[in-house]
Each structure stands twice: as structure tokens, then as C-alpha cells.
Amino acid sequence: MIKVRVIPTLLFKDFGLVKGVAFDSWRRVGSAMQAIKVYNLREVDELVFLDISATAAGRCPDFETVDDLADECFMPMTVGGGVRTLEDVRRLLQVGADKVAINTAAAEDPDLIRQIAEKFGSQCVVVSIDVKHHGNGAYEVYTHCGTRATGLDPVAFAKQMEEAGAGEILLTSIDRDGTMTGYDVQLTRQVSEAISITVIASGGAGNYDHMADVLRHGKASDVAAASIFHFTQQTPLEAKHYLAQCGFRMRFS
Amino acid sequence: MKKVAIIDYGLCNLDSIERAVEYCGGNPVITDQAKEIRQATHIILPGVGAFHYAMENLQSRGLVGLLSEQVLEEQIPFLGICLGMQLLASTGYEGGETTGLGWIAGEVRKLTPTAAKERIPHVGWNEVNYLQECPLFKNIPSGKDFYFVHSYHLECVKENEVIASTAYCGGFTSVVGVDLIFGVQFHPEKSQRLGFQVLKNFLAL
Numbered sequence: 001m002i003k004v005r006v007i008p009t010l011l012f013k014d015f016g017l018v019k020g021v022a023f024d025s026w027r028r029v030g031s032a033m034q035a036i037k038v039y040n041l042r043e044v045d046e047l048v049f050l051d052i053s054a055t056a057a058g059r060c061p062d063f064e065t066v067d068d069l070a071d072e073c074f075m076p077m078t079v080g081g082g083v084r085t086l087e088d089v090r091r092l093l094q095v096g097a098d099k100v101a102i103n104t105a106a107a108e109d110p111d112l113i114r115q116i117a118e119k120f121g122s123q124c125v126v127v128s129i130d131v132k133h134h135g136n137g138a139y140e141v142y143t144h145c146g147t148r149a150t151g152l153d154p155v156a157f158a159k160q161m162e163e164a165g166a167g168e169i170l171l172t173s174i175d176r177d178g179t180m181t182g183y184d185v186q187l188t189r190q191v192s193e194a195i196s197i198t199v200i201a202s203g204g205a206g207n208y209d210h211m212a213d214v215l216r217h218g219k220a221s222d223v224a225a226a227s228i229f230h231f232t233q234q235t236p237l238e239a240k241h242y243l244a245q246c247g248f249r250m251r252f253s
Numbered sequence: 254m255k256k257v258a259i260i261d262y263g264l265c266n267l268d269s270i271e272r273a274v275e276y277c278g279g280n281p282v283i284t285d286q287a288k289e290i291r292q293a294t295h296i297i298l299p300g301v302g303a304f305h306y307a308m309e310n311l312q313s314r315g316l317v318g319l320l321s322e323q324v325l326e327e328q329i330p331f332l333g334i335c336l337g338m339q340l341l342a343s344t345g346y347e348g349g350e351t352t353g354l355g356w357i358a359g360e361v362r363k364l365t366p367t368a369a370k371e372r373i374p375h376v377g378w379n380e381v382n383y384l385q386e387c388p389l390f391k392n393i394p395s396g397k398d399f400y401f402v403h404s405y406h407l408e409c410v411k412e413n414e415v416i417a418s419t420a421y422c423g424g425f426t427s428v429v430g431v432d433l434i435f436g437v438q439f440h441p442e443k444s445q446r447l448g449f450q451v452l453k454n455f456l457a458l
Contacts, residue, residue: 001379001380001420001421002371002375002377002378002379002421003377003378003379003398004377005377005378040445043445043446045377045378046377046400067268070268070269071268071272073269074269074272074276074442074443074445074449075400075443075445076400076402076440076443093266093301094266094267094268095268096266096268096269097266098266098269098301098402098440098443099402118303118348119302119303119306120301120302120303121301121302121303121336121404122374122404123301123374123376123402123403123404124301124402167374167376167402167404168376196366196372196373197372197373197374198372198374198376198377221370221372221377222377251378251398253397253398253445253446253447
């Protein structure tokens with residue numbers, strides 16, 4: 001049986017790791033290399049590493065930094081931020097990314113996802129979808145690190161991305177991000193039930209129960225989290241023990 | 254020291270395999286050069302990407318004949334990883350029907366979910382259950398988790414070439430082997446301690 005992954009998300013800005021609330025108010029939380037070394041020792045299931053300033057600064061991914069980090073990373077690593085072209089993908093895979101996460105460029109040019117999937121395979125394409133909940137109950141996809149509305153409905157967009165060849169969806173609730181008040185279970189369930197590729201729930205984890213909730217009721221396959229690991233004493237390993245007690249299949253090496 | 258040729262055919266993440274081989278005590282060289290491949294004591298064929306495109310790249314670099322010579326005639330231990338395992342098959346169907354290396358009798362087809370919870374690609378940690386003993390898994394108990402990320406799988410024709418299977422999509426072959434030719438569908442270089450043990454076992458051949 002496949003295991004549920006607990007995936008720490010590392011957000012990279014300028015020279016180090018940061019974490020914010022609702023994609024704003026970024027706080028520094030240490031060095032990326034340090035985090036990767038710690039997670040290696042703890043045999044974390046997988047890592048997501050997102051360079052959140054690349055698209056805003058109009059630059060491509062920082063291949064050198066990814067190269068250095070990937071050299072030390074003995075767990076699967078998804079890398080995102082500023083990925084706009086086939087060449088960006090090729091270089092990221094070449095320097096050691098296992099998968100590439102694409103957010104803004106996927107919304108602007110869905111055909112890019114098809115091209116990447118054709119050339120490198122669906123298994124390395126993670127489409128990262130950032131979603132805001134509007135007062136009227138509607139959800140909307142945002143790009144450019146949560147700053148730009150697209151008018152896209154997350155369910156329709158996720159379906160479109162699946163058809164184009166995405167291998168996984170990293171689904172982040174902008175409203176819940178950094179609040180540690182729980183995942184957006186409703187959003188996650190809507191997307192997860194509409195598609196047949198893996199959905200990784202992201203945004204809002206504050207305790208292990210939140211993870212169980214989004215797995216059980218949100219139908220997510222896996223969970224990603226950041227603040228809970230940066231700002232509390234809770235750890236990915238403890239999360240896995242807790243989830244195993246709840247009846248989920250977890251990996252313990 | 255074991256000299257390990259990691260075959261470069263232009264489409265994958267070779268850095269992490271190189272690092273893992275180093276970590277496991279081997280001396281890796283990433284190459285598509287005949288001279289270096291002929292000097293290797295071990296050959297690893299990695300792989301990310303589509304079957305068709307991969308075979309095309311192997312052909313255009315003149316690697317199919319060279320690998321056959323080293324592996325089938327010279328009996329150099331060979332490990333195919335992920336797509337590198339699938340390429341061992343006679344035929345693949347990703348990107349159109351394509352002839353593979355043909356060292357393992359079988360076809361590479363897309364996984365078919367048998368339950369709503371089974372999503373394709375198969376991404377994450379899953380168990381490798383042995384059907385027969387294999388030197389690659391020395392000191393590793395059956396049923397341990399390794400890291401998978403793939404949509405296609407190798408359907409073997411000969412039962413004796415199936416080393417291990419994994420319960421997903423009705424069960425698929427996760428390890429194949431014949432003589433000193435091995436293929437693993439998971440990524441040992443990303444499977445941490447147990448993955449490294451597989452690589453160490455391979456280097457000990």
C-alpha cells in the first residue's frame with residue numbers, strides 16, 4: 001500500500017528560508033542547507049522547495065542554489081519558483097530536482113504543462129495552485145505568489161492541468177497559509193474529487209489533527225506543511241506517528 | 254574502487270545518482286563515451302522521461318550496441334533505475350510503440366487504477382515485496398518502503414525474471430533481474446538508508 005507523505009515546504013527568498021502568513025509578512029526562519037541536512041537525518045518523506053521571489057523579480061530559477069541544495073538532499077525534492085520554459089525544467093532536473101513545481105506559468109500558458117509532460121514525463125510535473133476564498137463562497141486561483149487574480153476556478157483549472165499532463169497538484173489555500181488554523185478541507189475535497197492525480201494539501205496546518213482532517217475529509221493523498229515545523233515543536237516524524245494511530249498508512253524506515 | 258558508469262542520455266537527474274554512488278563507496282562517472290563505459294566495473298542506466306524519447310536518445314548516441322556488448326557479452330553488472338528498468342523490456346508503449354533493449358522479456362504499459370484512491374502517476378513510498386531472493390536486497394527485509402514516481406510499469410513474460418512486486422494498481426513488478434542485469438522501478442538514490450543499501454549491494458556484485 002502506498003503511504004501518506006508528510007512533506008515540509010521550504011520557502012526561499014533572497015538568501016534564506018522564510019515563512020509568512022497568507023503569503024505576506026515574511027519572517028526569516030534559517031538557512032535552506034541547514035534545513036535539508038536536518039531533514040536528511042530525520043528521513044523525511046519528501047521536500048518541497050519554492051523560490052517565492054523568482055517570478056516577482058522576473059528571473060529564472062536560481063540553478064546554482066538548487067544544485068548545492070540537491071547535492072545534499074537524499075530525499076525526493078520538488079523545486080519551484082520562476083519556472084517558465086522547457087529549458088528551465090531541463091536545467092532544474094539536471095541539477096538535481098526530482099520534480100518541478102509550476103504555478104504562474106501554468107495559468108498563463110497551460111500548453112507548457114503539456115510540453116513538459118511530453119518531454120520529461122508527467123511524473124516530474126507538479127502544478128502548484130494557490131487559491132483564495134472569496135466572501136461569496138467562491139474560490140479563485142491566484143498567481144505571482146498570491147498577488148494576481150486569474151479569474152480561474154480551481155476545480156476547472158486542476159482538471160485542465162490533469163488533462164495537460166500534470167502528475168500532481170500542490171493545492172495551497174492562501175487564506176489559511178501560515179495561520180495554523182487548519183487546511184481548507186472543502187477546497188481540498190472539491191479539487192481532489194474532481195481529478196484522478198495526487199493532491200497534496202497545503203496551507204494551514206497547525207497540529208497533527210489538521211492533517212488527519214484534510215486526509216480524511218478533504219480526500220488529499222498527502223499533506224505539506226511549513227509553519228508547524230518552523231514555529232512549533234511538532235515534527236514530521238511525530239506527525240506520521242499520530243497519523244498512523246489514526247489509521248493512515250505511513251512510512252517508518 | 255568500483256568504477257560506475259552512469260549512462261548520460263540527455264534527459265535526467267544524474268546528480269543525485271552520482272552523489273548516492275559516491276556515498277555508497279563507488280567512483281561514479283556520468284558519461285556517454287564508449288571508452289569510459291568500457292572501463293566501468295558497474296553500469297547504471299538512470300531515467301526520467303518518456304520511453305520513446307529515451308530509446309531515441311540511446312540510439313542516436315550509439316549506446317544500444319555498446320551497452321549490449323558490455324552487459325550481455327562482458328557480463329558487467331547492470332542496474333536500470335525507473336525508466337532505466339523499463340528500457341530493459343522488449344517493447345514500450347509510452348510515446349508510441351517502441352522497441353526496447355529487450356534484455357527482459359516483457360512490455361511497458363501504463364498503470365491502471367483498480368480503486369478510486371489509486372492515483373496515476375504512482376508517487377510516493379510503497380512496499381517492495383520479494384518473490385525470490387536477490388543479491389540486491391541483501392540485509393533488507395521484504396516489505397520495506399522505497400520511493401516511486403512513475404506512470405508506466407514493466408509487465409514481464411517470464412516469471413523467473415520477476416524479483417519483487419508492489420501492491421498498487423492490482424500489483425506491478427517493482428524489481429526484475431536475470432544474471433547480473435537488474436532493474437528497479439523505485440529510486441534507490443532517493444530512498445534514503447535502504448536505497449543506499451541497495452546501491453551498496455549492487456556495487457558488491
